[in-house]
Amino acid sequence: MIYADYNGSAPICDDVKDYLIERLKKDGPYANPNAIHYLGSKTLMGMENARSICSKVLGADYNQVIFNSGATEGISHVFHSCLDNAQELGIKAVIVSGIEHSAVINSAKAYANKGVETKILPTLNTGIIDLSALESWLADYGKELGLVAIMAANNETGIIQPYEKVAELCNKHDVPFLCDTTQYIGKTIFNFKKSGADYAVTSGHKFGALTGAGILLAKDPTSLRPLIIGGGQEKGHRGGTQNYIGNETLAVALKNFEKNLDKIEALNSKRLEFEAALTEKFPEVVIIGKESPRLASTTYVSFPGIHGQAVQIELESQDIFVTTSSACSDNEPVTSKVLKAMGVTDEVGRGVVRISLGLCSPLEYYDEILDALTKAYEKLGKIKSY
Amino acid sequence: MIYADYNGSAPICDDVKDYLIERLKKDGPYANPNAIHYLGSKTLMGMENARSICSKVLGADYNQVIFNSGATEGISHVFHSCLDNAQELGIKAVIVSGIEHSAVINSAKAYANKGVETKILPTLNTGIIDLSALESWLADYGKELGLVAIMAANNETGIIQPYEKVAELCNKHDVPFLCDTTQYIGKTIFNFKKSGADYAVTSGHKFGALTGAGILLAKDPTSLRPLIIGGGQEKGHRGGTQNYIGNETLAVALKNFEKNLDKIEALNSKRLEFEAALTEKFPEVVIIGKESPRLASTTYVSFPGIHGQAVQIELESQDIFVTTSSACSDNEPVTSKVLKAMGVTDEVGRGVVRISLGLCSPLEYYDEILDALTKAYEKLGKIKSY
Numbered sequence: 001m002i003y004a005d006y007n008g009s010a011p012i013c014d015d016v017k018d019y020l021i022e023r024l025k026k027d028g029p030y031a032n033p034n035a036i037h038y039l040g041s042k043t044l045m046g047m048e049n050a051r052s053i054c055s056k057v058l059g060a061d062y063n064q065v066i067f068n069s070g071a072t073e074g075i076s077h078v079f080h081s082c083l084d085n086a087q088e089l090g091i092k093a094v095i096v097s098g099i100e101h102s103a104v105i106n107s108a109k110a111y112a113n114k115g116v117e118t119k120i121l122p123t124l125n126t127g128i129i130d131l132s133a134l135e136s137w138l139a140d141y142g143k144e145l146g147l148v149a150i151m152a153a154n155n156e157t158g159i160i161q162p163y164e165k166v167a168e169l170c171n172k173h174d175v176p177f178l179c180d181t182t183q184y185i186g187k188t189i190f191n192f193k194k195s196g197a198d199y200a201v202t203s204g205h206k207f208g209a210l211t212g213a214g215i216l217l218a219k220d221p222t223s224l225r226p227l228i229i230g231g232g233q234e235k236g237h238r239g240g241t242q243n244y245i246g247n248e249t250l251a252v253a254l255k256n257f258e259k260n261l262d263k264i265e266a267l268n269s270k271r272l273e274f275e276a277a278l279t280e281k282f283p284e285v286v287i288i289g290k291e292s293p294r295l296a297s298t299t300y301v302s303f304p305g306i307h308g309q310a311v312q313i314e315l316e317s318q319d320i321f322v323t324t325s326s327a328c329s330d331n332e333p334v335t336s337k338v339l340k341a342m343g344v345t346d347e348v349g350r351g352v353v354r355i356s357l358g359l360c361s362p363l364e365y366y367d368e369i370l371d372a373l374t375k376a377y378e379k380l381g382k383i384k385s386y
Numbered sequence: 387m388i389y390a391d392y393n394g395s396a397p398i399c400d401d402v403k404d405y406l407i408e409r410l411k412k413d414g415p416y417a418n419p420n421a422i423h424y425l426g427s428k429t430l431m432g433m434e435n436a437r438s439i440c441s442k443v444l445g446a447d448y449n450q451v452i453f454n455s456g457a458t459e460g461i462s463h464v465f466h467s468c469l470d471n472a473q474e475l476g477i478k479a480v481i482v483s484g485i486e487h488s489a490v491i492n493s494a495k496a497y498a499n500k501g502v503e504t505k506i507l508p509t510l511n512t513g514i515i516d517l518s519a520l521e522s523w524l525a526d527y528g529k530e531l532g533l534v535a536i537m538a539a540n541n542e543t544g545i546i547q548p549y550e551k552v553a554e555l556c557n558k559h560d561v562p563f564l565c566d567t568t569q570y571i572g573k574t575i576f577n578f579k580k581s582g583a584d585y586a587v588t589s590g591h592k593f594g595a596l597t598g599a600g601i602l603l604a605k606d607p608t609s610l611r612p613l614i615i616g617g618g619q620e621k622g623h624r625g626g627t628q629n630y631i632g633n634e635t636l637a638v639a640l641k642n643f644e645k646n647l648d649k650i651e652a653l654n655s656k657r658l659e660f661e662a663a664l665t666e667k668f669p670e671v672v673i674i675g676k677e678s679p680r681l682a683s684t685t686y687v688s689f690p691g692i693h694g695q696a697v698q699i700e701l702e703s704q705d706i707f708v709t710t711s712s713a714c715s716d717n718e719p720v721t722s723k724v725l726k727a728m729g730v731t732d733e734v735g736r737g738v739v740r741i742s743l744g745l746c747s748p749l750e751y752y753d754e755i756l757d758a759l760t761k762a763y764e765k766l767g768k769i770k771s772y
Contacts, residue, residue: 003425008418009627017410024403032394037698037707039389069455069598072616072626079615085499102617103625110615113471205627212455212598212629227613229465229496230458231488239489240458241395241591243598246632312423321423 002320002365006206007155007183007298007356013208014360015256016249020210023245033244034233047244050251057254058200059191060217066224066237067247070214071182072103074201075149077216077227077238078178079107082147084225086114091146095137097121097129098341099157104149104180116146123341127159127289134166138173145175152184152200156325156338156354158298159289160184167196176223182206186257187295187359188264192217204246208358209253213246260359267359268296274366275299282377286348288339297358301373302351306380311353314376320369322353388706388751392592393541393569393684393742399594400746401642402635406596409631419630420619433630436637443640444586445577446603452610452623453633456600457568458489460587461535463602463613463624464564465493468533470611472500477532481523483507483515484727485543490535490566502532509727513545513675520552524559531561538570538586542711542724542740544684545675546570553582562609568592572643573681573745574650578603590632594744595639599632646745653745654682660752661685668763672734674725683744687759688737692766697739700762706755708739 003011012020031039033047047067055062068074083091096108098120108118119137122130129150138145148170152163163179170177179197184190186207192200200217204210218224221237230239275287278301288300302308308324315322325336335349355369389397398406417425419433433453441448454460469477482494484506494504505523508516515536524531534556538549549565556563565583570576572593578586583605590599604610607623616625661673664687674686688694694710701708711722721735741755 003417005417005421005423005425008421008426009416011414011416012410017413021407021410024398024407027403028397030395030397031389031391031707035391035394035709036695037391037702037709039391039707040394040709069459069614069629070626073455073614076614076616076625103615106617106625107615110612203627210596210598210629210631211627212596212632226496228455228459228462229489229493230462231492239462239492240456241589241597243455243596245596246598309422316423321417321425323421323423323426 002368004320004322004355004357004365004369006358007158007354008323009205009211010208010358012210013253013256016208016210016252019249019252033242034231043244047242047247050248053251054215054254057258058185058215058217059193063221063235064192064217064219066216066218066221066234067242068214068216068238069212069243070203070205071180071201072203073227074199074214074216075103075107075178075180077224078199078201079111079147080227081223081225082176083111083114083116086111086116086146089146090144091116092144093117093119093141094146095119095121095134095148097123097150099123099127099129099154099338100149100151101155101180101182104151108149121150125343126292127154127157127342128292129161129166131162131165131169135169138169138175142173145173147176147178149178149180151180151182152190153187153295154338155183156336157289157300158183158295158356160293160295164194164196171196183295186253187297189261198223204250204253207253207257209249210246213243213250215250257359263359264296266363267357267361270363270366271296271299274370275301277370278373281374288342288344288352297356299355300352301355302348303377303381304347304351306351306377308350308352310380311351311373311376314380315353315372318372318375320372322355324353388754390706390708390741390743390751390755392744393544393740394709395591395597396594396744398596399639399642402594402596402638405635405638419628420617429630433628433633436634439637440601440640443644444571444601444603445579449607449621450578450603450605452602452604452607452620453628454600454602454624455598455629456589456591457566457587458589459613460585460600460602461489461493461564461566463610464535464585464587465497465533466613467609467611468562469497469500469502472497472502472532475532476530477502478530479503479505479527480532481505481507481520481534483509483536485509485513485515485540485724486535486537487541487566487568490537494535507536511729512678513540513543513728514678515547515552517548517551517555521555524555524561528559531559533562533564535564535566537566537568538576539573539681540724541569542722543675543686544569544681544742546679546681550580550582556584557582569681572639573683575647584609590636590639593639593643595635596632599629599636601636643745649745650682652749653743653747656749656752657682657685660756661687663756664759667760674728674730674738683742685741686738687741688734689763689767690733690737692737692763694736694738696766697737697759697762700766701739701758704758704761706758708741710739
């Protein structure tokens with residue numbers, strides 16, 4: 001079985017698995033980390049140790065790490081912080097790109113009733129956002145902008161965005177910048193301080209930690225307004241008894257990522273080899289974002305005229321699990337909004353499948369996927385599906 | 387070691403432990419439950435099966451169960467749903483009781499800037515909310531009320547509130563009722579439909595499931611406005627890839643609860659015996675809420691003149707873990723707001739410790755706690771701490 005849907009959700013990584021089994025077998029500690037007794041303190045210490053590890057791997061200060069339930073919560077939290085009192089602050093617009101995850105686009109649109117217009121930044125055909133448009137919008141709108149939200153890497157295409165440049169521009173115009181790093185953290189090196197972003201988010205299940213645990217990074221945590229209001233946990237930024245077990249696994253998974261950093265380059269080379277071999281076999285094949293910087297682990301490939309879902313099912317029959325686009329939208333057999341924003345034709349857009357592996361996936365997987373994809377394209381090419 | 391802080395957080399229960407170890411060992415399924423491939427469907431089926439089990443144990447319809455990160459998120463979600471557009475709806479007040487958890491009280495107060503006044507319902511000396519005050523407030527404020535939020539059982543005292551009566555009154559006046567069942571679900575039988583409440587919340591870590599997983603029950607889910615906005619998960623009510631592993635453990639823990647229902651009565655009798663023996667030994671001792679209906683598992687006891695924290699430390703030296711009040715506030719050596727609302731004197735209030743066990747705790751624990759508490763009171767009584 002080859003699982004090639006890491007961008008959708010990664011399996012729990014071996015280190016986390018071992019950690020959890022050991023933790024469950026030795027039976028604890030289990031306690032409310034805010035309790036004053038020894039077990040509470042011990043639980044708290046374990047969680048704060050995890051925070052410290054996460055902060056180091058992510059290049060953030062310890063107090064910039066706020067544990068939460070995942071990237072979507074982090075995104076909603078940042079939008080809430082920057083836009084909930086938009087009217088009082090005279091905020092009239094928010095900038096997001098057209099290739100953002102629906103969590104970002106839908107969060108932006110939710111503030112329309114507060115008089116906040118969602119400005120959709122254009123994307124170039126390379127799959128990279130239009131920086132010059134951003135620059136002129138920042139100059140035009142200035143202090144009327146409540147937030148700019150741009151991703152570090154796209155979930156479908158794996159195309160890496162010039163987020164440091166975005167941060168520079170936003171900082172220059174003093175507009176908060178949320179960098180959606182959900183598909184970036186745990187796949188390649190991210191340094192929060194160097195990024196220049198005001199906020200960044202992540203979900204543990206994207207890099208081998210437990211589901212339901214994530215991190216919001218905030219340059220200045222005092223700029224946050226709590227979205228989940230509780231009894232003062234996470235220094236008042238995020239209420240509710242902390243998910244200490246989940247948070248511990250975030251640290252274990254990030255340490256595992258750091259341990260395997262040297263595998264990124266090998267994965268990247270092998271992926272490029274795979275893509276070259278595939279396009280040599282099938283010159284009609286389109287690799288989305290081929291000329292752009294991309295994550296080492298993601299290939300978004302289309303055979304125009306062969307429906308992506310047909311390819312996905314064909315691969316599945318060979319025990320290889322891929323998707324057609326993102327999990328949130330892949331039930332709809334139309335060109336994804338990400339591809340539309342890039343100006344990809346329906347001819348290509350309806351044919352895509354996303355192949356996304358993990359840092360520790362065996363490189364030979366690409367050989368097997370190549371074989372399977374060859375069979376699929378040869379079979380389906382005879383009965384082109386649209 | 388005796389862990390007697392279940393109201394703060396319960397250890398992972400044995401069934402959940404076994405379930406998780408087995409799941410981790412057989413390695414999956416891990417996938418985004420929203421993905422179209424077989425692994426995604428399998429993950430989704432597991433999670434939906436969990437939803438079905440949870441709905442049955444909690445007396446709710448399947449579609450009334452919304453998975454989230456825990457009770458605090460659920461509470462914030464309900465307040466957001468009922469009060470975010472307060473001004474447009476002409477909503478001017480919200481009713482909470484003085485013994486509510488700070489998650490509820492702080493959520494209510496967060497809407498002051500939207501013109502919503504927080505009305506604090508009085509509590510009788512029995513520790514039970516003043517139903518007649520509620521009735522007259524409901525009549526006085528009527529449609530200007532956005533929400534009534536009252537708990538089913540108090541986290542500190544274990545006193546059970548007349549929540550069905552509250553629901554009846556709220557329904558009569560057509561005001562939404564959030565029943566905070568965080569300390570109730572998993573400790574005693576709760577039937578959402580019978581309760582008459584519009585909303586109820588729970589956190590898995592209070593009854594042996596994984597931390598970071600919870601449920602919001604909504605009579606009419608379409609009345610909700612999403613707090614965490616994502617890609618349409620949980621039928622659009624709660625964004626973000628679902629915490630499917632956590633959600634599965636909710637079902638395992640609730641099944642475990644149902645399996646052990648017959649233990650409630652034995653626990654209750656043993657607790658009453660323990661309390662009787664303690665007050666016989668120390669007639670000065672005050673059992674908070676003695677005359678009121680209480681959870682089977684909770685004793686909130688004070689020896690006036692002996693500081694609760696001193697008792698807690700003394701018990702801890704005998705390997706028994708209790709707290710002084712709730713985890714969120716027990717760093718402050720003052721009478722808790724819950725006790726103040728009940729009219730408890732500082733003399734008594736500063737002396738309390740909370741002993742809270744789980745459904746499967748061995749009944750003999752109460753004998754050991756009685757011995758330890760006897761030693762502690764005898765020792766500390768000689769050097770009364772205030």
